[in-house]
Amino acid sequence: MSATLTILLRTAIFILVALALCGLIFQAAGYSALDMFASILDGAFLRKGGLSQCLRWALPLFITATGIVLSFRCGFFNIGAQGQFYMGAIAATAMASWLNGMPAAVLVPVSILSGMAGGALWALWPGILRFRWGTDEVITTLMGNFIAGLILVYVTTGPLKDPSGSGQQSSSKPLAAAYRISNSMGLSPTIIAISLVVGIGMWLLINRTAFGVLGGLAGRNPEMLRWQGAKMWKFGLASFMVSGALAGLAGAIEVFGPNGRLVGGFLPTHGFTAVLIALVANLSITGTAVAALFFGGLASAALYLPIMAGLPSAAIDIINAAIALFITAKSRMIDRMFSARGKTP
Missing domain, CATH: 1.10.3470 (ABC transporter involved in vitamin B12 uptake, BtuC)
Structure with a gap:
């Protein structure tokens, strides 16, 4: 696997883990995690003009x-x-x-x-x-x-x-x-x-x-x-x-x-x-x-978060913070996973 693809996969894993964590936090706080993910997708990409705004x-x-x-x-x-x-x-x-x-x-x-x-x-x-x-x-x-x-x-x-x-x-x-x-x-x-x-x-x-x-x-x-x-x-x-x-x-x-x-x-x-x-x-x-x-x-x-999921727009800051937490932590488990398969760049 190329170094670029490995980097992209690592990035995707960290982001998915952070999103999953945020989903659990918001669900426990009484919000719908599914509505949160749906509003992010719709507001960012699926709605008309979403890609341009992105x-x-x-x-x-x-x-x-x-x-x-x-x-x-x-x-x-x-x-x-x-x-x-x-x-x-x-x-x-x-x-x-x-x-x-x-x-x-x-x-x-x-x-x-x-x-x-x-x-x-x-x-x-x-x-x-x-x-x-x-x-x-x-x-x-x-x-x-x-x-x-x-x-x-x-x-x-x-x-x-x-x-x-x-x-x-x-x-x-x-x-x-x-x-x-x-x-x-x-x-x-x-x-x-x-x-x-x-x-x-x-x-x-x-x-x-x-x-x-x-x-x-x-x-x-x-x-x-x-x-x-x-x-x-x-x-x-x-x-x-x-x-x-x-x-x-x-x-x-x-x-x-x-x-x-x-x-x-x-x-x-x-x-x-x-x-x-x-x-x-x-x-x-x-x-x-x-x-x-x-x-x-x-x-x-x-x-779109306040409208579709009832979440304050500041929820985006929480998601950003969660991603920062996982990225700076540099998970050794994920690194070992790529290394064991000979995929470390």
């Missing part, structure tokens, strides 16, 4: 998660995707505001590139702290999320505030229709094309380049990388910046796509869900695509 949530998650895959494979635990996502959205909005009135063919790509730069720079300083002073990147990137969230509140209530807003929610001025890359549904050929380019590019980078091979070696055995004459800090900073740039790209897509403006505190769990997707996929780009579709489906189904 892709609306899955594609930005996929873009962010591919960067996390690279960072984790290189042995650096960038948990700051949420902050990098926010900083990318802020940078893209600021550039769009500055270039307002320019042709869309100029403003849109320049603003999106600015969003990638914003995310990359927000990922750079934890990398510098890690290699210059040995600071734990888990702590710095995690704290960076909170700082970026506060910066988002500041700019949407200050420099980028929409003066005509109602005051109920802080936001920037809405983008002109000519600058949008999708409608409020959040799915368009442009976003699909960007996602495909990112997915193919990251797969080639990880699997078909010296950087990808040596980066994987850095994550497994840093000493071996040093024996090859490579500089660990170069791989580290590069992986941080690529990871941040892709999170920033996802933030820019949200601004120019479904949101149409920068909104204070939007999608507060995006980065953390992307980290979970990367872990569920066992740091595989192919697995990340499948996992992103699954989690995009869960996000799409969240609106």
Whole structure:
């Protein structure tokens, strides 16, 4: 069995076990597990327009998660995707505001590139702290999320505030229709094309380049990388910046796509869900695509749980937490099962 198929099977087993556990918990709490599963399937895939809504949530998650895959494979635990996502959205909005009135063919790509730069720079300083002073990147990137969230509140209530807003929610001025890359549904050929380019590019980078091979070696055995004459800090900073740039790209897509403006505190769990997707996929780009579709489906189904199963939409968070529990536990029983059959990648 191929390594990719093995990873997908492992991922499916973990997800099924987590769903079964959640079903038992909800059943014991007085809800119907069958209704829960039916509402997830219907809300994510079976209803009219369900697949489009699933892709609306899955594609930005996929873009962010591919960067996390690279960072984790290189042995650096960038948990700051949420902050990098926010900083990318802020940078893209600021550039769009500055270039307002320019042709869309100029403003849109320049603003999106600015969003990638914003995310990359927000990922750079934890990398510098890690290699210059040995600071734990888990702590710095995690704290960076909170700082970026506060910066988002500041700019949407200050420099980028929409003066005509109602005051109920802080936001920037809405983008002109000519600058949008999708409608409020959040799915368009442009976003699909960007996602495909990112997915193919990251797969080639990880699997078909010296950087990808040596980066994987850095994550497994840093000493071996040093024996090859490579500089660990170069791989580290590069992986941080690529990871941040892709999170920033996802933030820019949200601004120019479904949101149409920068909104204070939007999608507060995006980065953390992307980290979970990367872990569920066992740091595989192919697995990340499948996992992103699954989690995009869960996000799409969240609106249907209260209606069809009587469950609060927060039940999706419980399912995500259960999946995270099983993925991080790394079941030795399942590993031995694959190993005994000679299927371990």
